[in-house]
Amino acid sequence: KQEVTQIPAALSVPEGENLVLNCSFTDSAIYNLQWFRQDPGKGLTSLLLIQSSQREQTSGRLNASLDKSSGRSTLYIAASQPGDSATYLCAVRGGGSQGNLIFGKGTKLSVKP
Amino acid sequence: NAGVTQTPKFRILKIGQSMTLQCTQDMNHNYMYWYRQDPGMGLKLIYYSVGAGITDKGEVPNGYNVSRSTTEDFPLRLELAAPSQTSVYFCASNWLGGELFFGEGSRLTVL
Numbered sequence: 001k002q003e004v005t006q007i008p009a010a011l012s013v014p015e016g017e018n019l020v021l022n023c024s025f026t027d028s029a030i031y032n033l034q035w036f037r038q039d040p041g042k043g044l045t046s047l048l049l050i051q052s053s054q055r056e057q058t059s060g061r062l063n064a065s066l067d068k069s070s071g072r073s074t075l076y077i078a079a080s081q082p083g084d085s086a087t088y089l090c091a092v093r094g095g096g097s098q099g100n101l102i103f104g105k106g107t108k109l110s111v112k113p
Numbered sequence: 114n115a116g117v118t119q120t121p122k123f124r125i126l127k128i129g130q131s132m133t134l135q136c137t138q139d140m141n142h143n144y145m146y147w148y149r150q151d152p153g154m155g156l157k158l159i160y161y162s163v164g165a166g167i168t169d170k171g172e173v174p175n176g177y178n179v180s181r182s183t184t185e186d187f188p189l190r191l192e193l194a195a196p197s198q199t200s201v202y203f204c205a206s207n208w209l210g211g212e213l214f215f216g217e218g219s220r221l222t223v224l
Contacts, residue, residue: 031210043117043203043215089156093210098163100171101213103156 002027002094006104013080014112021075021107023090028068031093035064035075038087038106047075047088080111115139119204119216126194126223134189134219136204142214144207145187146171147179149200150218156203162187194223 003026013019023033032051036044048057048064050073056065063076073090087108091101120135138145147159158171162181176198178190187206191198204216 034213036215041218043217044205044213046212046214049212091156091213096210098209100158100161105153105155 002030002092002102004090004092004102004104006088006090006107008107009105010108010110012110012112015080015082017080017111019077019080019109021077021088021109023073023075023104025071025073025092025102027094028071029094030068031096031099033064033066033073033093034091034101035062035073036089036091038089040086044089077109080109082111082113085109085111117204117206117214117216119202119219121219122217123220124222126191126221128194128196128223130194131190131192132194132221134191134202134204134221136187136189136216137185138187138204138206138214139185140206140214141184142206142208143184144209145181146205146213147177147187147189148203148205149173150203151200159189159202191221196223199223 005024034049035047038044050057050066061078066073087106089106091103093099093101117138143164146161148156150156157173160179162168168179199222202219207213
């Protein structure tokens with residue numbers, strides 16, 4: 001059974017710092033992996049989607065990498081800003097394109113001015 | 114495009130009452146999902162649908178029912194509300210294997 005873990009559960013950094021959020025999964029036979037952002041009281045907003053054949057995806061200050069063999073993905077945030085404060089979740093889709101997404105519990109990021 | 118729209122945003126129910134959470138999407142996605150999110154527990158899949166007329170159970174389906182009569186709509190029905198169903202409910206949709214889009218959530222309290 002696929003399990004997705006995000007460590008740490010919470011992270012606090014000063015503004016301007018570059019940071020890395022971690023996501024690990026137990027079954028390397030994934031179809032794709034998706035990173036989301038969730039603001040308090042809001043829904044999940046998709047940040048990046050990485051297909052199993054890809055090693056990384058970039059969007060603005062965000063870069064997500066994928067290493068299937070080691071069961072890990074990282075989300076790199078450059079030059080963090082207070083507006084980046086939110087909970088970041090990763091989710092793994094296994095079992096082919098029809099597989100369900102398995103979510104981690106998220107990392108709550110706080111960027112201090 | 115509105116994306117995924119959920120109603121109501123907030124609701125308080127008494128034990129034993131029934132209600133329907135509405136979800137509609139305007140992206141012509143074939144796949145739709147209902148999740149619940151509880152503090153410290155992450156997101157759990159309740160039901161999903163691969164197209165109109167086709168639904169299937171997820172990880173935590175007990176106490177819920179769904180229907181999918183059109184591509185756009187995927188309502189979630191709670192028949193006999195219990196305190197354990199107090200949660201935040203999210204509807205989501207996507208193309209097969211594609212990026213998943215979420216609604217803003219429906220916060221349900223059962224007293």
